[in-house]
Amino acid sequence: MGGLSSSIRYIGLANKLMDITVAVRVERNERAKAGIATVVSCPYDGKDMKAVPKSGYGKGKNERTYRCGREHRIIVLSSTNGDWRGWM
Numbered sequence: 001m002g003g004l005s006s007s008i009r010y011i012g013l014a015n016k017l018m019d020i021t022v023a024v025r026v027e028r029n030e031r032a033k034a035g036i037a038t039v040v041s042c043p044y045d046g047k048d049m050k051a052v053p054k055s056g057y058g059k060g061k062n063e064r065t066y067r068c069g070r071e072h073r074i075i076v077l078s079s080t081n082g083d084w085r086g087w088m
């Protein structure tokens, strides 16, 4: 792993966010189930974001919420083959 990173584009409805991409990288992490963890950079301040554990039902399984230490929240969507679709 190591250098596996990509950037994902905004697919929400707020015009002022249209040009903002979110950097995502995959890191080795012994504590994660798969041995790797996806780290998302906050689009507002560049800080690392953590995945928020799912609470309750009704959310798409290809949709994940990330939160940074300053309480910014974004939703990252992926397609069924694992590619990033965008954030909002």
Ligand SMILES: [Zn+2]
Binding pocket: 042, 043, 044, 045, 046, 047, 068, 069, 070, 071, 072
């Ligand atoms: Zn932030």
